[in-house]
Amino acid sequence: MTGFEAAVLTIITASTPLLMAAIGELVVERSGVLNLGVEGMMVMGAVCGFLASYYTGSLILGILASMMAGVLMSLLFGLLTQTFVTNQMATGLALTILCLGLSGLIGEPLTGEPGLKLSAISIPYLTDIPYVGKILFGQDILVYVSIALVFAVQYMLFKSRMGLIIRAVGDSHSSAHALGYSVIKVRYYCIMFGGACAGLAGGYLSLVYTPQWIEDMTAGRGWIALALVVFATWMPRRILLGAYLFGTVWIMGLYVQGAGIAIPSQVLSALPYVVTIVALVIISRNATLTKLNTPTCLGQSFVPDR
Amino acid sequence: MASARGKTGDASNEVYLLEAKNITKKFGEFTANDNVSIALKAGEIHALLGENGAGKSTLVKMMYGSLQPTSGTLFWNGEQVEINNPSMARDLGIGMVFQHFSLFESLNVVENIILAIPEEDDIAALAVKIEKVSAQYGLPLEPYAVVADLSVGERQRIEIVRCLLQEPRLLIMDEPTAVLTPQEAEQLFITLRKLTAEGVAILYISHRLEEVRKLCHDATILRRGIVVDNVDPQQETAQSLAQLMVGEAIHKIEARSAKKLGKTLLKTQNLNLKSGLQFGVDLIDINLDVRAGEVLAIAGIAGNGQSELFDALSGETRVSKKSTIQLNGVDCGTRGIRFRRKCEAAFAPEERLGHGAVPSFKLSENVILTRHDSDDDLVRYGFMDGKLMKAIAARITKKRDVRVSKTDPEAESLSGGNLQKFIVGRELDRAPKVLIVNQPTWGVDAGAAAMIRQALINCAGRNAAVLVISQDLDEIFELADRIAVISRGQLSKSFAVEDMTFEKVGLLMAGAHEKALPADNDAADNDAADVEVEDNGAPV
Numbered sequence: 111m112t113g114f115e116a117a118v119l120t121i122i123t124a125s126t127p128l129l130m131a132a133i134g135e136l137v138v139e140r141s142g143v144l145n146l147g148v149e150g151m152m153v154m155g156a157v158c159g160f161l162a163s164y165y166t167g168s169l170i171l172g173i174l175a176s177m178m179a180g181v182l183m184s185l186l187f188g189l190l191t192q193t194f195v196t197n198q199m200a201t202g203l204a205l206t207i208l209c210l211g212l213s214g215l216i217g218e219p220l221t222g223e224p225g226l227k228l229s230a231i232s233i234p235y236l237t238d239i240p241y242v243g244k245i246l247f248g249q250d251i252l253v254y255v256s257i258a259l260v261f262a263v264q265y266m267l268f269k270s271r272m273g274l275i276i277r278a279v280g281d282s283h284s285s286a287h288a289l290g291y292s293v294i295k296v297r298y299y300c301i302m303f304g305g306a307c308a309g310l311a312g313g314y315l316s317l318v319y320t321p322q323w324i325e326d327m328t329a330g331r332g333w334i335a336l337a338l339v340v341f342a343t344w345m346p347r348r349i350l351l352g353a354y355l356f357g358t359v360w361i362m363g364l365y366v367q368g369a370g371i372a373i374p375s376q377v378l379s380a381l382p383y384v385v386t387i388v389a390l391v392i393i394s395r396n397a398t399l400t401k402l403n404t405p406t407c408l409g410q411s412f413v414p415d416r
Numbered sequence: 417m418a419s420a421r422g423k424t425g426d427a428s429n430e431v432y433l434l435e436a437k438n439i440t441k442k443f444g445e446f447t448a449n450d451n452v453s454i455a456l457k458a459g460e461i462h463a464l465l466g467e468n469g470a471g472k473s474t475l476v477k478m479m480y481g482s483l484q485p486t487s488g489t490l491f492w493n494g495e496q497v498e499i500n501n502p503s504m505a506r507d508l509g510i511g512m513v514f515q516h517f518s519l520f521e522s523l524n525v526v527e528n529i530i531l532a533i534p535e536e537d538d539i540a541a542l543a544v545k546i547e548k549v550s551a552q553y554g555l556p557l558e559p560y561a562v563v564a565d566l567s568v569g570e571r572q573r574i575e576i577v578r579c580l581l582q583e584p585r586l587l588i589m590d591e592p593t594a595v596l597t598p599q600e601a602e603q604l605f606i607t608l609r610k611l612t613a614e615g616v617a618i619l620y621i622s623h624r625l626e627e628v629r630k631l632c633h634d635a636t637i638l639r640r641g642i643v644v645d646n647v648d649p650q651q652e653t654a655q656s657l658a659q660l661m662v663g664e665a666i667h668k669i670e671a672r673s674a675k676k677l678g679k680t681l682l683k684t685q686n687l688n689l690k691s692g693l694q695f696g697v698d699l700i701d702i703n704l705d706v707r708a709g710e711v712l713a714i715a716g717i718a719g720n721g722q723s724e725l726f727d728a729l730s731g732e733t734r735v736s737k738k739s740t741i742q743l744n745g746v747d748c749g750t751r752g753i754r755f756r757r758k759c760e761a762a763f764a765p766e767e768r769l770g771h772g773a774v775p776s777f778k779l780s781e782n783v784i785l786t787r788h789d790s791d792d793d794l795v796r797y798g799f800m801d802g803k804l805m806k807a808i809a810a811r812i813t814k815k816r817d818v819r820v821s822k823t824d825p826e827a828e829s830l831s832g833g834n835l836q837k838f839i840v841g842r843e844l845d846r847a848p849k850v851l852i853v854n855q856p857t858w859g860v861d862a863g864a865a866a867m868i869r870q871a872l873i874n875c876a877g878r879n880a881a882v883l884v885i886s887q888d889l890d891e892i893f894e895l896a897d898r899i900a901v902i903s904r905g906q907l908s909k910s911f912a913v914e915d916m917t918f919e920k921v922g923l924l925m926a927g928a929h930e931k932a933l934p935a936d937n938d939a940a941d942n943d944a945a946d947v948e949v950e951d952n953g954a955p956v
């Protein structure tokens with residue numbers, strides 16, 4: 111394996127959890143809900159996925175458990191913000207704080223223990239093609255799932271009735287209600303989808319990226335995913351671009367540091383943010399497009415007048 | 417009409433298309449509808465009249481399933497039904513055009529319509545259907561246009577076409593003409609008559625009593641949630657209908673007797689302003705002047721630059737040249753709203769809650785908001801004078817007959833009309849030299865509207881220059897000494913009210929005065945408007 115291949119592989123594994131969490135949050139925000147609890151749902155996904163695979167010995171169960179954990183946490187968020195109409199921002203923040211503590215508590219006995227690792231797939235001949243074989247055909251299955259997810263969400267949002275309803279609810283919940291759509295129900299489903307994606311992203315960290323549990327191992331990736339959604343102006347394909355750009359600059363920074371080039375490490379760790387924001391700002395210059403893609407009701411609670 | 421009746425039942429035991437019997441709806445302690453009964457016949461236009469807060473919207477929302485009655489029953493074709501949600505209403509054949517449009521701004525026309533038709537899945541096929549139906553009823557629509565780019569009139573067409581595509585047997589229309597030019601309204605009436613000829617029943621809510629008299633076959637009048645009368649509107653006059661709605665004679669506006677005009681107190685010179693908002697309107701070469709003692713009214717369909725013009729005059733957006741805007745003889749184009757208030761100018765914006773007043777603040781606190789700088793006594797060394805604030809709020813409340821449930825209530829607890837009386841009163845209380853009001857009686861009931869209008873006229877009578885921006889033509893003709901019309905950010909010349917008619921204003925509203933802008937896609941439309949406004953829809 112060449113150094114180039116190794117670098118690309120690291121970039122892909124670094125970008126995948128961002129992509130998963132962001133695409134889930136995108137659907138949530140498209141329905142008009144701002145869930146700031148992505149980081150929390152991710153970390154719960156990470157710890158639950160790790161515990162489940164550690165005790166059952168099954169990676170599939172581990173992955174499912176991470177998604178379930180995300181869904182359960184998102185349901186708590188949904189219950190509070192949709193049913194009890196609490197403030198979405200405050201609830202999301204509280205959810206993250208709760209999850210960071212809770213995950214530390216339940217993961218404590220196994221901190222640092224080595225766990226199972228989801229291995230890359232291997233297709234005879236194809237994977238062996240020089241330079242690109244490993245990159246195109248030798249990733250773990252979740253990488254392909256995450257990319258497929260982006261296109262599936264793109265199709266769902268813009269080509270299906272379900273997506274139209276989600277966008278309508280995010281654009282004007284009172285109009286959607288007047289037409290007879292159940293705003294709360296649509297939002298619950300979206301919140302759960304977002305939870306599943308964030309949980310899976312967390313599971314990816316503890317089952318693929320670094321197959322073990324370390325407290326706070328998400329290290330702010332949930333917040334990056336949140337930012338990506340905004341800077342991608344709620345468009346799925348831009349999330350793909352943003353997540354991979356972020357991952358690339360991030361890993362390049364590590365390589366640069368490793369090579370001993372004299373750039374302050376703080377600059378290097380800030381660089382992915384700067385580059386991603388600049389790039390996404392440049393591609394979202396079309397203000398009309400941005401305006402049309404911004405969910406007008408984002409973060410607003412809905413109470414039907416009954 | 418007769419044939420429609422014959423189909424549904426014999427004369428002695430008539431079966432109505434929709435009948436509501438003894439409907440009561442309570443919101444907590446408040447009874448919005450009290451034992452209301454109403455019966456609608458196929459092939460007839462039935463008017464539902466009443467002041468704001470009389471319970472009209474509540475009643476139709478129950479018919480459309482978005483609200484549930486506390487007690488009482490609905491009958492559809494003589495059979496008892498429970499309408500639990502809007503899709504059930506649609507299945508029965510009830511369509512509704514909302515007063516506050518239920519449209520999605522970021523979606524296009526077809527998407528907006530398909531959301532209301534669950535069984536339709538093919539966007540392209542629906543687009544064709546939309547074009548067909550909209551041509552058939554004279555409601556032109558571009559299926560792939562995004563709603564945010566459309567005028568209010570076009571948006572209303574979407575609502576109507578959306579209903580028509582569901583082939584409704586009952587069409588409920590909540591204030592459909594409030595935002596239309598007279599010509600557009602006429603076109604709508606033709607459509608409605610066509611529909612009734614096909615046997616559709618229409619329930620028609622409107623504040624415009626003249627048009628109710630022209631159009632409707634039957635009228636039910638609500639007052640404070642109770643049905644007070646059921647009349648044949650063609651046998652009534654607008655006055656008698658208004659009296660039934662309000663329950664007392666409406667205050668008749670008294671014009672000022674002698675008009676002595678003073679010097680020019682409000683003036684703009686070639687006011688050009690690019691709108692910062694994506695869907696805002698650019699102001700183009702606006703020249704206006706208002707002299708002391710006169711009322712200049714600016715007519716126009718909502719969304720043609722009114723709010724941009726108001727913001728530029730009030731100083732919320734500033735222009736680059738000082739002399740572009742003159743208030744009370746002072747150049748203040750580059751100065752902010754506080755400076756302009758100190759020039760004895762006063763402003764009342766369109767949006768009452770959130771712009772004219774802070775909803776959760778008390779009235780006395782809302783007094784401070786616009787007057788902290790211009791009234792020397794109110795704020796001293798950075799501290800507010802609570803007693804004076806309360807006294808001013810009480811004075812305004814009393815003078816303008818603002819009906820409050822307790823002393824010094826929060827702004828949001830007031831009804832629209834009462835809050836507007838307070839906001840206009842707050843500005844008048846300063847005895848301004850220049851008063852600029854945007855949509856003074858938008859959504860305000862007849863009684864309150866009459867009071868506000870009288871106050872504005874009296875203000876001009878005290879030698880102030882008054883500028884009223886409004887889309888209500890009745891109001892404009894009642895108030896104005898001169899009328900100008902704004903369309904797409906361009907202001908027409910002003911004309912003395914004596915020389916104007918509804919039709920002339922309507923032509924200007926449709927853009928007859930606009931200069932064709934070079935290299936603009938809209939230029940073609942402007943040319944058409946210069947010639948004549950066609951009857952199947954004004955240029956947009």
